[in-house]
Structure formats: C-alpha cells, structure tokens
Amino acid sequence: MTFKTIAAVDHQTAKINLHGTFDFSSEPQFLQCSEAALATPHISDIEINMEGVRSMDNRALDALLTLREKASSHNRTLTLVGCRRSVLHLLEAANLESSSTTNT
Numbered sequence: 001m002t003f004k005t006i007a008a009v010d011h012q013t014a015k016i017n018l019h020g021t022f023d024f025s026s027e028p029q030f031l032q033c034s035e036a037a038l039a040t041p042h043i044s045d046i047e048i049n050m051e052g053v054r055s056m057d058n059r060a061l062d063a064l065l066t067l068r069e070k071a072s073s074h075n076r077t078l079t080l081v082g083c084r085r086s087v088l089h090l091l092e093a094a095n096l097e098s099s100s101t102t103n104t
Contacts, residue, residue: 003018003019003020003021003022003023003025003026003029004018004019004020004029005017005018005019005029005030005033006019007033007036007037009040009043012042012043012044012045013043013044013045013046013047014037014040014043014045014046014047015047015049016030016033016034016037016046016047016048016049017049017051017052018030018048018049018050018052018053019052019053020052020053020054021053021054021055021056022050022053022055022056022057022060023055023056023057023059023060024057024059024060026060027059027060027063030060030063031063034046034063034067034070038067038070038071038074038076043076044075044076044077045076045077045078045079046067046071046076046077046078046079047079047080047081048064048067048078048079048080048081049081049082050080050081050082050083050084050087051081051082051083051084052082053083053084053087054084055086055087056087056090061090061091061094064080064091065094
C-alpha cells in the first residue's frame with residue numbers, strides 16, 4: 001500500500017491524515033508535511049490522524065517522537081487520533097500515547 005499524507009489547516013490546528021504503512025520509506029514525506037505545519041506561524045496544535053495507518057516501524061515512531069519534541073519547543077500541542085490497536089501498542093511502549101492519543 002502506498003503511503004500518503006493529506007494536510008489541512010482548521011483554525012489554529014494543522015491536521016495531517018496518514019494513510020498506508022508508516023515506515024522508513026514514508027518518513028521523508030511525513031517529515032516534510034510536519035515541518036510545514038511547524039513553520040506555519042498561527043498554528044497552535046498539530047493533529048495527526050492515524051486511522052489510515054495499517055502498521056508502522058521504529059523509524060516512524062522516531063519521526064513521531066521527534067515531532068512531539070519539536071512541537072513542544074514551538075509551544076504547540078501534538079495530538080494523535082484514530083490509532084488502530086496494533087499501532088497503539090507500539091505508541092504505548094514508547095510512551096507516546098500520552099500525547100492525547102485516541103484510538104479506534
């Protein structure tokens with residue numbers, strides 16, 4: 001399955017929808033999209049919709065952890081929504097579910 005990101009801005013929230021397998025090959029696309037959200041001045045929140053993510057690897061996990069750190073340093077919140085159980089288990093193991101994660 002091809003990985004794709006769809007980004008939009010809703011008021012002060014950058015919304016990034018992820019679809020496919022989130023792994024080392026999709027990391028550059030995710031980083032480009034998340035860096036654009038961080039560079040947008042009026043954004044206070046970044047919401048990552050993980051509903052379309054079927055699986056992810058450690059590289060993708062690292063990308064999310066890095067985004068959490070960068071968002072925090074820019075005084076922005078990071079919220080992960082729509083996590084499948086398999087993805088949620090990985091996020092919990094990395095203590096990333098504390099980023100206001102909701103699951104499906």
